[in-house]
Amino acid sequence: xxxxxxxxxxxxxxxxxxxxxxxxxxxxxxxxxxxxxxxxxxxxxxxxxxxxxxxxxxxxxxxxxxxxxxxxxxxxxxxxxxxxxxxxxxxxxxxxxxxxxxxxxxxxxxxxxxxxxxxxxxxxxxxxxxxxxxxxxxxxxxxxxxxxxxxxxxxxxxxxxxxxxxxxxxxxxxxxxxxxxxxxxxxxxxxxxxxxxxxxxxxxxxxxxxxxxxxxxxxxxxxxxxxxxxxxxxxxxxxxxxxxxxxxxxxxxxxxxxxxxxxxxxxxxxxxxx
Amino acid sequence: xxxxxxxxxxxxxxxxxxxxxxxxxxxxxxxxxxxxxxxxxxxxxxxxxxxxxxxxxxxxxxxxxxxxxxxxxxxxxxxxxxxxxxxxxxxxxxxxxxxxxxxxxxxxxxxxxxxxxxxxxxxxxxxxxxxxxxxxxxxxxxxxxxxxxxxxxxxxxxxxxxxxxxxxxxxxxxxxxxxxxxxxxxxxxxxxxxxxxxxxxxxxxxxxxxxxxxxxxxxxxxxxxxxxxxxxxxxxxxxxxxxx
Amino acid sequence: xxxxxxxxxxxxxxxxxxxxxxxxxxxxxxxxxxxxxxxxxxxxxxxxxxxxxxxxxxxxxxxxxxxxxxxxxxxxxxxxxxxxxxxxxxxxxxxxxxxxxxxxxxxxxxxxxxxxxxxxxxxxxxxxxxxxxxxxxxxxxxxxxxxxxxxxxxxxxxxxxxxxxxxxxxxxxxxxxxxxxxxxxxxxxxxxxxxxxxxxxxxxxxxxxxxxxxxxxxxxxxxxxxxxxxxxxxxxxxxxxxxxxxxxxxxxxxxxxxxxxxxxxxxxxxxx
Ligand SMILES: Nc1ncnc2c1ncn2[C@@H]1O[C@H](COP(=O)(O)OP(=O)(O)OP(=O)(O)O)[C@@H](O)[C@H]1O
Ligand SMILES: [Mg+2]
Numbered sequence: 001x002x003x004x005x006x007x008x009x010x011x012x013x014x015x016x017x018x019x020x021x022x023x024x025x026x027x028x029x030x031x032x033x034x035x036x037x038x039x040x041x042x043x044x045x046x047x048x049x050x051x052x053x054x055x056x057x058x059x060x061x062x063x064x065x066x067x068x069x070x071x072x073x074x075x076x077x078x079x080x081x082x083x084x085x086x087x088x089x090x091x092x093x094x095x096x097x098x099x100x101x102x103x104x105x106x107x108x109x110x111x112x113x114x115x116x117x118x119x120x121x122x123x124x125x126x127x128x129x130x131x132x133x134x135x136x137x138x139x140x141x142x143x144x145x146x147x148x149x150x151x152x153x154x155x156x157x158x159x160x161x162x163x164x165x166x167x168x169x170x171x172x173x174x175x176x177x178x179x180x181x182x183x184x185x186x187x188x189x190x191x192x193x194x195x196x197x198x199x200x201x202x203x204x205x206x207x208x209x210x211x212x213x214x215x216x217x218x219x220x221x222x223x224x225x226x227x228x229x230x231x232x233x234x235x236x237x238x239x240x241x242x243x244x245x246x247x248x249x250x251x252x253x254x255x256x257x258x259x260x261x262x263x264x265x266x267x268x269x270x271x272x273x274x
Numbered sequence: 275x276x277x278x279x280x281x282x283x284x285x286x287x288x289x290x291x292x293x294x295x296x297x298x299x300x301x302x303x304x305x306x307x308x309x310x311x312x313x314x315x316x317x318x319x320x321x322x323x324x325x326x327x328x329x330x331x332x333x334x335x336x337x338x339x340x341x342x343x344x345x346x347x348x349x350x351x352x353x354x355x356x357x358x359x360x361x362x363x364x365x366x367x368x369x370x371x372x373x374x375x376x377x378x379x380x381x382x383x384x385x386x387x388x389x390x391x392x393x394x395x396x397x398x399x400x401x402x403x404x405x406x407x408x409x410x411x412x413x414x415x416x417x418x419x420x421x422x423x424x425x426x427x428x429x430x431x432x433x434x435x436x437x438x439x440x441x442x443x444x445x446x447x448x449x450x451x452x453x454x455x456x457x458x459x460x461x462x463x464x465x466x467x468x469x470x471x472x473x474x475x476x477x478x479x480x481x482x483x484x485x486x487x488x489x490x491x492x493x494x495x496x497x498x499x500x501x502x503x504x505x506x507x508x509x510x511x512x513x514x515x516x517x518x
Numbered sequence: 519x520x521x522x523x524x525x526x527x528x529x530x531x532x533x534x535x536x537x538x539x540x541x542x543x544x545x546x547x548x549x550x551x552x553x554x555x556x557x558x559x560x561x562x563x564x565x566x567x568x569x570x571x572x573x574x575x576x577x578x579x580x581x582x583x584x585x586x587x588x589x590x591x592x593x594x595x596x597x598x599x600x601x602x603x604x605x606x607x608x609x610x611x612x613x614x615x616x617x618x619x620x621x622x623x624x625x626x627x628x629x630x631x632x633x634x635x636x637x638x639x640x641x642x643x644x645x646x647x648x649x650x651x652x653x654x655x656x657x658x659x660x661x662x663x664x665x666x667x668x669x670x671x672x673x674x675x676x677x678x679x680x681x682x683x684x685x686x687x688x689x690x691x692x693x694x695x696x697x698x699x700x701x702x703x704x705x706x707x708x709x710x711x712x713x714x715x716x717x718x719x720x721x722x723x724x725x726x727x728x729x730x731x732x733x734x735x736x737x738x739x740x741x742x743x744x745x746x747x748x749x750x751x752x753x754x755x756x757x758x759x760x761x762x763x764x765x766x767x768x769x770x771x772x773x774x775x776x777x778x779x780x781x782x783x784x785x786x787x788x789x790x
Pocket of ligand 2: 579580581709
């Protein structure tokens with residue numbers, strides 16, 4: 001965005017939700033999520049009418065016949081990513097606040113938990129939730145296990161991003177808030193958080209993209225996403241090449257534009273700050 | 275509390291699994307670092323073609339899911355290129371190394387860019403070759419910026435190694451899962467959650483060791499910026515050359 | 519010349535008798551985009567000569583030194599160091615390749631305004647680097663010479679200190695020692711005192727004077743220290759808009775400049 005394009009915005013006194021463009025963006029996202037939630041929670045089974053020709057070379061007809069099912073599986077993976085990410089955003093905030101706490105008996109266990117989750121594999125964490133917890137009488141469904149596992153894992157990342165964002169607000173801002181005798185809640189909502197958000201948003205965007213790349217791990221606990229699709233096809237037709245290449249391409253088609261959007265957001269945010 | 279501890283026989287098997295985990299980690303780390311350096315430097319090349327190629331690799335390696343890349347490597351690549359499928363260890367390490375290289379290249383590129391331009395100019399004025407400039411001047415200074423995120427990346431790759439259990443390499447994650455599926459047969463039954471907790475703790479310990487190693491190298495790198503305590507020859511030798 | 523693995527069988531630039539050319543610039547053009555910085559520049563510097571370059575900010579003084587050091591490439595024209603074309607193969611017409619440029623560059627040294635010392639190396643290591651890595655001198659010999667050079671700039675006791683532990687003036691003296699270590703025939707100095715606190719300037723100028731008095735090195739200095747210029751310069755060159763406005767002995771330029779532009783520039787510098 002050029003400075004001339006920015007100039008009218010600067011003098012615009014409407015709140016962000018009063019601007020048509022922003023309303024359109026929010027409405028678009030809501031509709032997208034609603035459709036995704038509807039598509040992504042269907043029960044899927046994967047079959048295809050096209051029988052592979054049995055040769056070892058790449059079978060294009062078979063490949064194309066897999067595309068619709070791959071797209072179905074993609075909605076499951078994408079929806080699991082979205083729900084986990086919501087968990088991560090909220091839980092991460094509590095973790096960040098817990099870690100900042102001046103009470104040792106809160107900050108210490110929270111810090112230890114964050115460090116532990118961050119340095120151990122998501123796969124084993126998923127196994128713990130899905131196969132381990134029943135021995136304690138807690139039984140989770142596949143999607144629940146994935147949402148909690150992925151959500152908690154990324155909550156630890158988000159908490160670090162929040163922490164960095166909060167720390168990036170200059171100390172003088174706190175002092176000014178104290179000098180103006182603001183309530184702590186006002187200080188947070190009107191002073192600190194608005195300034196921390198631009199520093200945090202790009203990092204969160206990166207985590208969303210990264211979470212999407214980890215979500216297919218759900219196939220190990222029976223979530224019918226992209227990897228589940230590919231392993232099912234592989235087992236049924238004894239052909240690994242086409243399904244894995246297909247989901248590889250599917251991934252790049254989503255994650256590359258997403259990463260590009262995050263970079264744009266990053267640049268946009270650094271403009272806003274000037 | 276001793277309920278949390280597994281039998282020594284199981285720990286022996288977990289130790290074998292740990293060696294496989296560490297083996298995959300070491301192999302993919304070496305490949306990852308080589309690719310990081312190569313593509314990180316290529317990203318800054320004067321030649322458009324070289325820059326573009328490096329960018330394509332970085333975008334690919336970071337854009338694709340490591341689990342998908344691993345399965346492509348382990349199942350699709352051997353068929354497509356007629357490679358022996360038995361060598362899952364190498365194929366899996368290559369997948370993780372490729373993945374690490376994409377992220378590492380960006381770390382290296384950023385670190386090289388953070389070294390002030392004057393350092394390169396002084397190297398040119400002293401007539402160092404491009405390789406010497408990289409090796410003696412730029413990389414040693416970039417190292418301060420490289421080491422902390424590289425440590426984090428290495429821990430991410432450690433976490434990634436657990437995926438190789440899914441292509442039937444018998445690492446820590448693989449063996450723990452085996453304990454659970456065989457548990458029905460075992461006479462002394464350990465609750466499943468304790469099995470997985472044990473595996474998680476092993477990974478955690480390895481991660482802390484990696485952390486420690488990187489901290490050590492960070493300290494050593496920073497020590498270069500402090501004075502040397504190396505004795506100098508006495509100055510009573512009659513100075514020669516330009517000195518009067 | 520101590521082990522120049524790149525020297526062209528002794529056909530390096532003549533350094534002894536004044537009169538032989540050390541640097542010859544012919545029709546040199548250099549522009550950054552639309553901004554023409556060097557405009558058909560001709561300039562000669564004799565071997566052993568000390569030339570001080572002055573001129574207003576942005577007139578292209580730094581750029582002259584940088585194109586000689588090959589930190590910027592010229593758009594057209596030629597630069598010759600001694601008898602060796604810098605940007606051309608020995609035939610004088612074919613554009614030089616990297617190897618050729620490195621060969622000729624080994625006769626040139628440069629000291630920067632902001633020192634550009636390597637912060638991860640001690641003063642001595644900074645000085646030893648090029649002799650050992652570029653010229654293949656043994657470590658012992660390079661260390662001995664490094665210590666001698668440090669002695670000359672009055673910093674022998676700081677040999678083991680890193681740049682972060684030195685003052686600006688000390689850093690600059692180490693930087694001078696570093697570029698002397700490979701015994702370049704031509705030395706370029708770009709405002710080497712202007713980043714220093716006033717009380718540290720004297721030490722650095724004293725070192726420059728010592729090099730000048732020794733008389734073997736061709737020196738091109740960009741500086742606004744007119745007192746220093748009067749003392750050591752054989753010639754002062756006034757530069758403006760990418761061209762030489764006038765050139766002459768320090769006395770000529772400072773006492774009776776031909777151009778009003780020079781007079782007002784000097785006035786401004788001296789008032790400062
Ligand atoms: N790398 C570059 N890219 C674009 N323009 C440049 C670059 N280097 C120098 N210039 C421009 O070239 C012109 C001459 O710059 P130069 O540094 O040679 O001036 P100078 O005489 O050394 O000035 P000063 O006394 O301020 O150091 C200036 O207009 C400058 O903006
Ligand atoms: Mg200048």
